[in-house]
Amino acid sequence: MTRTSLLWPALLLTLSAHTALAQSTPSQAPPKMEKLEEVTDDPVTISAKPAQNKITERRDNSGNVVEATVKSGPSTYTLRPNHPVGTSVPGDAMSGAPRGAQWTLFEFDLGKKKKAPEDDAASDNNPPPQPAPAK
Structure with missing residues (x-):
């Protein structure tokens, strides 16, 4: 007989003894x-x-979104889609990197009507400037 055939019964005996100990009933x-x-x-x-x-x-004539502007509290940002070139698909190696959001930092209202000079002088409590004498 081979040596491995003698080890099998001993191995099975130890495994069965181990499982019998592990399955003890819990206390009542x-x-x-x-x-x-x-x-x-x-x-x-x-x-x-x-x-x-x-x-x-903002959408174009075919209904595709061209631009989305989001105002969230004091923050304003603009999102524009990244149009793929040729037959590439978004996420493809040829499509390029995704386009990030553009944050609006400062806005200037150039068309705003200026304050009247009399309102400005009244708020400063200074007398209005004297006109220059005519020559």
Whole structure:
């Protein structure tokens, strides 16, 4: 007989003894319970602010979105789609990197009507300037 054929019965005997020990029945006594002290906390009320987001989309004649402007609180940014070149598909090696958002940092209102000079002088409490004498 070979050496491995003699080891099999010994191996099976040790495995069966190990599984018999592992399957012992749990004790019938109930587990010991600990009493937790009751704490009364003030009720927590969570109220979410309504979303202040305003989204404006601009579309071309075929209905595709050309530009989306998002105003979220004090921040404003513009999203434009990345149009793939030729027959490439978004995510393809030839399509290029995705286009990021453009944040609007400062806006100047150049068409704003200027303040009247009399309002400006009244607010400074200075007398209005004297006109230059005519020659």
